Amino acid sequence: MLRYALLRLLGAIPTLLLVIVLAFLMVHAAPGGPFDAERALPAEIEANIAAAYHLDEPLYQQFVRYLKGLVQGDLGPSYRYRDHTVSELIATAFPLSLKLGAMAMLLALIVGVAAGSLAALRRNTLSDRVLMMLAMTGISIPVFVIAPVLVLFLAVRLQWLPAGWSGNEGAARFLLPVIALALPQIAYIARLTRASMIDVLASDFVRTARAQGLGTAAIVRYHALKPAMLPVLSYLGPAIAAILTGSVVVEEIFGIPGLGQFFVRGALNRDYTLVLGIVIFYATLVVLLNLVVDILYGAIDPRIRRR
């Protein structure tokens, strides 16, 4: 098991390097510099700025410098937030995004698995059809459509929940963003669970359990749930990436000062180092979380490890 985990960890290194090289090159291939202003600066000042940010060095030297910093957790200075390093900005903004994402993920897993199992048990009944219709809708409609519509009806019209982030206290302000973030994932997980639960319920060991007189609830709980969860588990990787992407939009809509908001601001302000740093951070996060999912998968299903 340990060997399997270590091998997986080693396998992630080339991916991360590819990410860093790709992102670095994209930013540095950009026409025009980050300090291009409306008014042309005197040549000496431009040279000074370039020297201060090491922009006068050849590209490979800049890359080596960046990589060295990266290993030590230093992502360089932000071009716009002058007094902060990119690492500082990420460290302040990320915890909030993490909280939001983790809550959304938990909600998606609980509701998605419950709805999917229910649909599988009542296969081809009205409740199954309705649930799957809802799931298809949930998959099709993007977060940035769901979120504002939820805000419009639940917060602006009915005034049940707070619409924004600032000026509100307590847990209630988490409710709408987390729901908006979780809905598409609920839909996806429900569909996956339904399909695999139907497969598992048709298998021999479930028939045996039923022949022994076990009730449906006990069969699902003790026999069917675990094998039916495998496809859901392997979907967790893409789900994490999707929640990360969704958080960018949700934070923008609700005005939540998380990492996603910094990312969008950085992108609109052309804060190259900040955007580069956040992309590398996000990619690393996704790759590492995928790794955790892989290892979990290996732990639950021993057949995977031997390959």
Place this chain on the structure above:
Amino acid sequence: MVSGGILAGIVVVAILGPLISPHDYLQTNFDALLQRPTLSGARLFGTDDLGRDLFVRAMLGVQVTIVVAIVASIVSLVIGVAYGAIAGYVGGRVDAVMMRFVDTLYALPFIFFVILLMVAFERNFLLIFVAIGAINWLDMARIVRGQTLSLREREFVEAARLTGVSTLRIIFRHIAPNLLGVVIVYVTLTIPQAILVESFLSFLGLGIQEPQTSLGGLVDAGVNQMEGASWMLLIPAGLLAIVLLCFNFLGDAMRDVFDARNPR
């Protein structure tokens, strides 16, 4: 089939609507700011905060969204088919390395790289097409490779090889046309994904730039006006949802018909 009909209807209206309407997508009218939609009057969907006719703008948005999605899907189709067919046909170590690369890319949150691209370069239509197409080719490559692996062993390919046709020619003249059925199914499933990415970018202000617009951009504008003018949000949001739903249902239905390996 119903979804296909709805889609066709929306496309026809989106093309004809702006031609018939007396209003223009650019023309601002400060005497008619934020007018409510009326069924009887000339402003079917009302106007926006600059007095521009929302019906014409929404239809323009549908046009842009669908054009971007189709072109992006073609880009992903070309990359995916070429990549998958080469990997599948050549096989062996080349195949292993090429598919390992695809696996690696699968793990990345691609959308962030697209945003990076948008930041680094001038935002233009072409770049959006290419960027969106470039992130959607992975599934296509996998499916095409699988199909090619089985096609490779068929007699007509063997015959071509024996008569001395070059490898590249076999791949593009003999293998690629036979992939058509599968490819068409997956293109219908790629289109909604491309729409999603494009509207996501436009929503964040990184995609299609004003005064041009797309459904994502209109939703973004609607969010800012939602308290006073909910139609500015609900109309484009509803249109986007309907278009996406129809494409997804259509894709699902086509997969059920064409793809026997994936029974539901």
